[in-house]
Amino acid sequence: MSVDLVIKNGTIHTSSNSYAADIAIKDGIIVHIGTSATTPSATETIDATGKEILPGLVNQHVHFREPGQTHKEDFEKGSQAAAAGGYTMYMDMPNCTPITNTLERYQDKVALASEKSLIDHNSWAGATDPDEVVKIYNNTGNIGFKIFMHRHPEVEYPYVPELAVYETNRLYNIFDAIAKMDKNIPISIHPSDVPLADELFYRLKAMGADDYSALREGKDGMNMTLGCFEAAFLAHITGLKHLNILHLGFNEITPKPHLDFENRVTLVDLVRKLKSWGWDLHGEAEASTFLQRDSNINWKRRWYTPDHEKLWKALDDEVFDLMLIEHAPQLEEEANKPDVWDAASGLLGAQDFLPLILTEVNNGRLTINKLVKMTSENPAKFLGIYPKKGAIQVGSDADITLVDLNRKSVIDESKTFAKAGWSSFDGYDVIGVPTQTIVRGTVVYDEGEITADPGYGKYVDKNEYFH
Ligand SMILES: [Zn+2]
Structure with a gap:
């Protein structure tokens, strides 16, 4: 099997445990989670060394x-x-x-x-x-x-x-x-x-x-x-x-x-x-x-x-x-x-x-x-949309947030994407920042940049998503 995207070398976190594994994604869905020996080949690879992998x-x-x-x-x-x-x-x-x-x-x-x-x-x-x-x-x-x-x-x-x-x-x-x-x-x-x-x-x-x-x-x-x-x-x-x-x-x-x-x-x-x-x-x-x-x-x-x-x-x-x-x-x-x-x-x-x-x-x-x-x-x-959303499991939507838990930063309201353009937290020091946000297998945010177009987001219709 060849897949669209593999996220390698990161640590996956769920509500109950944390473990090192690769994630393989095809057609916007997680199709495989496992150690590197079993990871399929992919068109694109993200190296998540040192990153924490959270369900979006x-x-x-x-x-x-x-x-x-x-x-x-x-x-x-x-x-x-x-x-x-x-x-x-x-x-x-x-x-x-x-x-x-x-x-x-x-x-x-x-x-x-x-x-x-x-x-x-x-x-x-x-x-x-x-x-x-x-x-x-x-x-x-x-x-x-x-x-x-x-x-x-x-x-x-x-x-x-x-x-x-x-x-x-x-x-x-x-x-x-x-x-x-x-x-x-x-x-x-x-x-x-x-x-x-x-x-x-x-x-x-x-x-x-x-x-x-x-x-x-x-x-x-x-x-x-x-x-x-x-x-x-x-x-x-x-x-x-x-x-x-x-x-x-x-x-x-x-x-x-x-x-x-x-x-x-x-x-x-x-x-x-x-x-x-x-x-x-x-x-x-x-x-x-x-x-x-x-x-x-x-x-x-x-x-x-x-x-x-x-x-x-x-x-x-x-x-x-x-x-x-x-x-x-x-x-x-x-x-x-x-x-x-x-x-x-x-x-x-x-x-x-x-x-x-x-x-x-x-x-x-x-x-x-x-x-x-x-x-x-x-x-x-x-x-009512779990585990299609909110989970890193085979069969879930590939909605994934990568985090650098050790990176220091400062909240800067001039960098907010929000239209009103200000923040009550302006100037706060933080340790730990999201680095990439992935929606159904597509990177939509990458290190300060928006990387997908308006309208990429999909309406989560209950008739399709309710279990
Ligand atoms: Zn409200």
């Missing part, structure tokens, strides 16, 4: 802002940033303009992504209406649904009122409709309890609180925990198996919060508790909350000082199943508003996350196997 990372949480907000990001630049960050597939979020909540809008969006994307993709449909949910799911390759339980009392963006589902009856009807189709359909939820959020917001404003921790307390505070309980409860009673709670870590508020509660229950606390009850939940760590290194509260860093040790312990204890830094680009001038309450929130995480977390692998905070579990294997399992 799967990102279930990007906002590539198309259609309608392409001044912030688009499928071409966003997917390039993701590829430069070691990702081989993404799921895009529906809060673009118009929001992706009907069959026609979903189909339009998939067409746009297919035309421009460098890496493989699917898009969350925004669930706002039970009938439309059924229509989208039954007539497309859509993998799953996103529900924003939040809306802001005064501003329309980024929590688009039209997308918000915070009434218990509506949420129940949507969950019920999804459960009746298939209880394994993945759902990602931005939890909130809107009446409580409104109350927190107005109390903080009345106090004159105007720093980023106040913004967190008002938008992403105890309202998120209460909304998480409601969503988890409704998912539990309707039998849904794959509810992903987004933004774990967000409401770990600074040591000196503005609002006084006798007992603070964060998302991390609640998800830990619900898992101990045996409820089916996925917890998505927003890793910026423990990868930040300074307590400097300014517009670009956009953070405060949560208890890092508590968050790392939650990682060790498997409170988190998935881990990333959200990619939700805003322009610098949208994020840098004099009044913090007007500032558009969101980090640009797709390109920076992997070097930041590899640095923590070097620091001994987590193993590379755990990294594979939380960034490749678990996301692919959550989305």
Whole structure:
């Protein structure tokens, strides 16, 4: 047998072990994994001596802002940033303009992504209406649904009122409709309890609180925990198996919060508790909350000082199943508003996350196997596309990320592919960088360069990929 590509002399990492082997790829599929004596001849060879070989990372949480907000990001630049960050597939979020909540809008969006994307993709449909949910799911390759339980009392963006589902009856009807189709359909939820959020917001404003921790307390505070309980409860009673709670870590508020509660229950606390009850939940760590290194509260860093040790312990204890830094680009001038309450929130995480977390692998905070579990294997399992995606196995798509774990670098926002062109991690030293990203056997990113065309990325149709 002769194959298209062989990756030689590297070390393969799975969620449970690490071993030296060559990988042979034909027609975009892994056809052989073995020692050099058995490796077939190939048209092309990559020498991965000294490199770590990871299953391509799967990102279930990007906002590539198309259609309608392409001044912030688009499928071409966003997917390039993701590829430069070691990702081989993404799921895009529906809060673009118009929001992706009907069959026609979903189909339009998939067409746009297919035309421009460098890496493989699917898009969350925004669930706002039970009938439309059924229509989208039954007539497309859509993998799953996103529900924003939040809306802001005064501003329309980024929590688009039209997308918000915070009434218990509506949420129940949507969950019920999804459960009746298939209880394994993945759902990602931005939890909130809107009446409580409104109350927190107005109390903080009345106090004159105007720093980023106040913004967190008002938008992403105890309202998120209460909304998480409601969503988890409704998912539990309707039998849904794959509810992903987004933004774990967000409401770990600074040591000196503005609002006084006798007992603070964060998302991390609640998800830990619900898992101990045996409820089916996925917890998505927003890793910026423990990868930040300074307590400097300014517009670009956009953070405060949560208890890092508590968050790392939650990682060790498997409170988190998935881990990333959200990619939700805003322009610098949208994020840098004099009044913090007007500032558009969101980090640009797709390109920076992997070097930041590899640095923590070097620091001994987590193993590379755990990294594979939380960034490749678990996301692919959550989305129902494992082991076609998220695995290095014979028969899997040849989605592979090569990493130099010893290389030192500095995060430089001028080198980001993301359209908004800035980073909250600018200037951070890192040890460990992705060097090549391979999607279905084609190198799409190679040492700082994009090496495939827009549109190479393929729509991951559930009808083809679900096992
Ligand atoms: Zn988001």
